[in-house]
Amino acid sequence: MPQILALYGSPRREGNTATLLKRAVQGARDAGASVEEVFLRDLKMSPCLEIYACKNAGRCAIKDDFQKVRDRILEVDGLMLASPVFFYTVSAHTKILMDRCQSMWVKKYWVDEEKIRKVALPRKGLFIAVGATRGKKLFDGILLTVKYFFDVMDMEMWKSLLYRGLDFEGDVLKHPDYLDQAYETGKAYALKVMSA
Numbered sequence: 001m002p003q004i005l006a007l008y009g010s011p012r013r014e015g016n017t018a019t020l021l022k023r024a025v026q027g028a029r030d031a032g033a034s035v036e037e038v039f040l041r042d043l044k045m046s047p048c049l050e051i052y053a054c055k056n057a058g059r060c061a062i063k064d065d066f067q068k069v070r071d072r073i074l075e076v077d078g079l080m081l082a083s084p085v086f087f088y089t090v091s092a093h094t095k096i097l098m099d100r101c102q103s104m105w106v107k108k109y110w111v112d113e114e115k116i117r118k119v120a121l122p123r124k125g126l127f128i129a130v131g132a133t134r135g136k137k138l139f140d141g142i143l144l145t146v147k148y149f150f151d152v153m154d155m156e157m158w159k160s161l162l163y164r165g166l167d168f169e170g171d172v173l174k175h176p177d178y179l180d181q182a183y184e185t186g187k188a189y190a191l192k193v194m195s196a
């Protein structure tokens, strides 16, 4: 059975992105995938300290909850990530995880001396984002950030679900079409992961 990791990046446990990701998780489970859910807000995770101890061991030297998330990220067949737009990028909880994954970049390119090359990335990621405003460029920053986060994990963005104009907790519940889309996308994503 394919294993998918679902990372909840919002500080709100029942917020808009969490509600959407829960629907996607349900869709993936209904399609036959095993999904593990992790709420980043519940983890004890230091920001990257930029000491580059990862240059020696090939993994981050800070002993906290990052270590087990890192192991799961490397083991799973697929990753779902949801984050609100905070100042045109991901939430702080999500960014802390991303910065700690710099240790994976270091392992790849400095420790293992892989060459940067264009290859088809076998693992696919699903990304969900929500912002309060409606500007054309609302998701430009966050999409770039997430694309390169997935890239470090040898993962390619399979699809992103992006929703504007949602601010207060519960706003997304006024849009059953968004919730249905998240459910159907989760299902389709699991089928994609299973067929890989």
Ligand SMILES: Cc1cc2nc3c(=O)[nH]c(=O)nc-3n(C[C@H](O)[C@H](O)[C@H](O)COP(=O)(O)O)c2cc1C
Binding pocket: 010, 011, 012, 014, 015, 016, 017, 018, 083, 084, 085, 086, 087, 088, 089, 130, 131, 132, 133, 134, 138, 166, 167, 168, 169
């Ligand atoms: C610190 C902070 C920064 C934010 N920055 C933006 C922003 O740059 N653009 C925007 O449209 N909304 C911004 N928002 C609004 C959130 O994206 C919006 O409330 C979203 O629905 C929250 O999703 P959640 O319920 O999953 O946490 C910000 C909210 C906070 C708390």
